[in-house]
Amino acid sequence: MNPDVIALPKLAIEFAASDRPTPFFLYEEAKIRSNCRKFLNSFRRYFPDFEALFAVKANANPHLLRIILDEEFGFDVSSYSEAWLAYKLKASGMYTGNYTTMEEFKMAEKAKLILNLDDSSAISSLSKIGIPQVISFRINPGIGQGGMQSLVTAGPEAKFGIPFEKAADAYGEAQKLGIKHFGIHMMTGSNVLDEKYFPLVVKKLLEVVALVKAKTGINIDFLDMGGGFGVPYHPTEKSLNLDHIALNVKKVFDEQCLKYNLVAPRLMAEPGRYIMANAGWLVSRVISLKNSYKIFMGIDASTNDMPRPAIYNAFHYITVLNRSKKKQKVSVVGRICENNDQFARDRLLPQCELGDLVVIHNCGAHAYAMGHNYNGRFRHSEYLLTLKNELQQIRRAETLNDLFAAIPDFSLL
Ligand SMILES: Cc1ncc(COP(=O)(O)O)c(C=O)c1O
Missing domain, CATH: 3.20.20.10 (Alanine racemase)
Incomplete structure (x- = not known):
């Protein structure tokens, strides 16, 4: 298991999710800085x-x-x-x-x-x-x-x-x-x-x-x-x-x-990717579990938040933050009316209950940046875990006002 893929700031994520609405992105300043330094130092040596x-x-x-x-x-x-x-x-x-x-x-x-x-x-x-x-x-x-x-x-x-x-x-x-x-x-x-x-x-x-x-x-x-x-x-x-x-x-x-x-x-x-990808995580919660031809685990994030799986069929590692010892194969899906709105297909994950935290890894690069509003979906908050271990909100979640701000003669009031 490559630690670059599976690492995550578990405590900070759990703390952030304890009183903030999910989904949100969380970025780690220390990781961004160490990626930058590794990159520059390797090349500057020669x-x-x-x-x-x-x-x-x-x-x-x-x-x-x-x-x-x-x-x-x-x-x-x-x-x-x-x-x-x-x-x-x-x-x-x-x-x-x-x-x-x-x-x-x-x-x-x-x-x-x-x-x-x-x-x-x-x-x-x-x-x-x-x-x-x-x-x-x-x-x-x-x-x-x-x-x-x-x-x-x-x-x-x-x-x-x-x-x-x-x-x-x-x-x-x-x-x-x-x-x-x-x-x-x-x-x-x-x-x-x-x-x-x-x-x-x-x-x-x-x-x-x-x-x-x-x-x-x-x-x-x-x-x-x-x-x-x-x-x-x-x-x-x-x-x-x-x-x-x-x-x-x-x-x-x-x-x-x-x-x-x-x-x-x-x-x-x-x-781009080398500096930011593994310094960001998309944090979401399980909101529905559906026993259909297979098990679909619905989470409160959708691929409009992070379209790589939908566009490129890209693999993203997923951690479920619960204590379950039992595993089951599930497809992790969002709420967009497109069948490619799936973060993972038939993935073996710990058995979940509603409300469990689901963390998608490698979401620091080409992730929020590729996000969109299809289906009238909002894009969500971004937080930075600073060097002082503080959580700084660096973007708020979008609201109805943001979605309709560009339309003339249309009042939401
Ligand atoms: C011109 C240009 N430079 C740099 C990059 C960064 O690529 P990467 O994030 O793969 O390092 C891109 C990505 O599409 C690009 O188009």
């Missing part, structure tokens, strides 16, 4: 000027973002509101959009973020808001890898990035516009647990760096290897060894720089 950006899409709660900023991370953002968050929190970093609007570019400029362009045609749009000093391009290397097919974000079927064969033309075009400093970026998949993948990404990126140099004379200043650092969701999966990864990235990096006679670019990465 790349002293290594820079990490947190992928804000993984979890955009400003209270959590402040902690991550305090751990010397910048931000990787990819929408108007995420760029605005970077502006408000004075974060440095990068804007990686795709099919980006002018409003988004303008907000990214206002936040002083480096623009990471997904398409060379975006260069001409940029001239309308002024030519930036620095620009980066997201490259599609023609191949991709991910924890599951829908998490693969490169290759011929992917909508992201500039095909690597066209990369030199894009840099050449930007150079003609007077841009002087350049970066390169790749994000080819998410939740990757294969350690060999990361040095491969860097190897490929450095081949493109060499190609660009040969064709345009440009020395690329920084290389962002993207996010995608996977976490185990199943207790039998192994956690990544970041020290190994960083060491193997260093080997490939030095080999490629030597082979192509490159001025070494500064290495960057933009993890």
Whole structure:
């Protein structure tokens, strides 16, 4: 059993649930900070000027973002509101959009973020808001890898990035516009647990760096290897060894720089899941037990709170906080009128009674952030277990007012 998957702050969860309505998310500050430190230290050992950006899409709660900023991370953002968050929190970093609007570019400029362009045609749009000093391009290397097919974000079927064969033309075009400093970026998949993948990404990126140099004379200043650092969701999966990864990235990096006679670019990465996933839990209670063709355990959370199981059929480890010694196979389901609203199917869990606490693990990243209001469901509170062991509410639960606030001429009174 991998302790990274099954660990949970049991006492804090039980205390929080004793007088607060479920469901809620609970995040642990100590875990967020230790994940940040592990990530930075592993890479900085081999790349002293290594820079990490947190992928804000993984979890955009400003209270959590402040902690991550305090751990010397910048931000990787990819929408108007995420760029605005970077502006408000004075974060440095990068804007990686795709099919980006002018409003988004303008907000990214206002936040002083480096623009990471997904398409060379975006260069001409940029001239309308002024030519930036620095620009980066997201490259599609023609191949991709991910924890599951829908998490693969490169290759011929992917909508992201500039095909690597066209990369030199894009840099050449930007150079003609007077841009002087350049970066390169790749994000080819998410939740990757294969350690060999990361040095491969860097190897490929450095081949493109060499190609660009040969064709345009440009020395690329920084290389962002993207996010995608996977976490185990199943207790039998192994956690990544970041020290190994960083060491193997260093080997490939030095080999490629030597082979192509490159001025070494500064290495960057933009993890989301690795920083937050195992620092958050979704806490809910059993509200109904139904003996149908099989046993359905209805809980007060639904997959609108955490859609990964519904969207990707993703596995999430579940702990039931009761003293039952008996186990039974149950499907853990929410209250949405869709049959994919199931957190677990036919899972062997301790026998439950109504009111028992059910905790879903690995809910810190791409969890609340992917939540939605389908079926008129509310999204729920978020709490932070601080370093002082205090519970801080960092988001209240939504109410009817929140659901209907955008509708004109409709009073709830
Ligand atoms: C551009 C970009 N960077 C970083 C990430 C973070 O990925 P992960 O959470 O897998 O590290 C994503 C996730 O989709 C992304 O699209």
